[in-house]
Amino acid sequence: MMECWILNETLSIIVVLSWLGMNLFLFIDTFCWYEEEKSFFYTRVILGSTLAWARASALCLNFNCMLILLPVSRNLISFVRGTSMCCKGPWRRQLDKNLKFHKLVAYGIAVNATIHTVAHLFNLERFHVSQSEDAPALAAALSQLGNAPNESYLNPVRTLHTNTIVGLLTTTAGITGLVISLALILIMTSSTEFIRQYSYELFWCTHHVFIIFFISLAIHGLGRIIRGQTPESVLLHNVTFCRDRYAEWQAVGPCPVPQFSGQEPSAWKWFLGPVFVYACERIIRFWRFQQEVVITKVISHPSAVLELQMKKRDFKMAPGQYVLLQCAAISLLEWHPFTLTSAPQENFFSVHIRAAGDWTEALFKAFGAERHALQVPCSLPRLAVDGPFGASLTDVLHYPVSVCIAAGIGVTPFASLLKSLWYKCCEAPQHLKLSKVYFYWICRDAQAFEWFASLLLSLETQMHEQGNTHFLSYHIFLTGWDENQAIHIALHWDENTDVITGLKQKTFYGRPNWNNEFKEIAYSHPSSSIGVFFCGPKALSKTLQKMCRLYSSADPRGVHFYYNNDSF
């Protein structure tokens, strides 16, 4: 458990450093090869170091283009998550950062593309210059090669008078290079955070330009215009001896005319696999879209919250996961994530949707929630469900004591968890390693989450019936209160149930004093490993991490708090 926890904290850093290290290794290795390789000696005479810069960045581009499609293959990631064996927790959480990795690789592509383009701009200019009269002698001689029959050319620019732009646009590499750069720029300008939040559809549609990107990349090297000496020519033509005797190069003799050839395009070999995987991913998504989702119940909760209970064949979930919902009647392109609020033990899965934006409001209208009208099941709009995705909260069960803290909307994954815990408790309490759960819920006002409060109420009654009141101890903190509320609460303080929530546990007002809370928990469980799970804003996450470190005892046999980073 301890080793997994350390791994969890540092795994992201390890992944990023490995990626960076691989890039640097490929770049430097290729760079040195092109700088020292004999067969490219004559090419280097004309081009200098920019040849190596261009080729090294090209290899890094191949590597990154191979990687970029993998983090966005959701179903592949779910598959890997389901089958990974060792240290499941930290690796699973790493898989949840797939979009961050996708962006990192995209930045890598942008940087390498810039280096590659600038290097080739210099290359083209130098090819051009070595056809002019004031070019150095060896370069001029090399550029003349290819004019006579039985000679292969080195310099793709054949005459001085070829305008570089015309030269670019008449080569495959030139046109595809321009198209690739353009595609990359269009993708990047429509993927800025502002545009993503402003119009997800624009981002998503423009992103499909990647198809043109990959096709152009596959044929980019077809022209084979970056050339080196053929292996046979290297054997016959000794570069160190012959390079100063360029006036004497003939078909036979000590220095035969060097022959050149280009390398075959290799980019496609790198990304053929991932392209195939991504194609399968899109097919799976489409198939999932076709699969039938049966809506068994629609419940309208107060404060504009809609609960949808659904069934789908072969749907398996774990608490804390989310699904993507799509409603064809509203938009064919938008898939929105919602955390699952039902337990795996139930025979349906449910989501609670709050009307907080265009799509959710349209969904409300479509389900007739606004009119409170009775809907006939077949008139309900058709939904498609993809998932479930995300890390599950099952790690909660692996600790003898768990502390779950939810702030605001972060309470939704815990709904699923608490229900699941309840079922587990009923079925087989002796198998449960977990013996105590502390649940903290901090929100501004409980109105939006009345459905959760009623869930807690039903759990409370059930626990009371089972005589198991010590298993779950929950504390609710309302941070947005005013004087009128305070008076009302003070007047009803002596009653058995809380006046706002109706629960036996009284609600607290203001923010929790984490020092006190952690102190008490540490005192009550002096030698346990305690898992801390949080879902909510980052500022509170930092505070809780600090608390965990502060109250973990230095004694290995003492109490230890393990903070599990939220990626639910």
Added chain:
Amino acid sequence: MGQIEWAMWANEQALASGLILIAGGIVATAGRFAQWYFGAYSIVAGALVCLLEYPRGRRSKGSTMERCGQKYLAAVVKLFGPLTRNYYVRAVLHLLLSVPAGFLLATILGTVCLVIASGIYLLAAVRGEQWMAIESKPKERPQAEDIKQPPSNPPPRPPVEARKKPSEDEAAGGPQVNPIPVTDEVV
């Protein structure tokens, strides 16, 4: 996608094009490529485009995220009035600026990107969009009524409701005036 304001994307695209023009221009000028003076032009044109496009315009509905430090440039851009407000003018301006850079290989990418941005601006202009400066919200001052006066009488004090009454009641505070005559039963 019907409700989208194309100008938002055109702005991002034009800003990127400006940066690419500057980069291409620097490469051409520093490397002393043939016809490098087009590169020098490209740096200037790119800088002009960046300065014009850096202040993001306001969305017609909803709040807009400002770019860091844009309000100074926004003030300058606003000065030009209809020249910068109207997207037709911007579309034509970008098209014209991009043409000379198209003669040099190092800057041709910038040209194509700027032409695309010009096209999107044309689309935005056709749909009647306009550049509007983001208004900064006036700082909310604490309302006088929110500040509660401290109690003016020492403890022990009657509860809040009774405490509030004296300030609102003009018939000065004093003993409670009973609406119904009360007599006690003690004789």
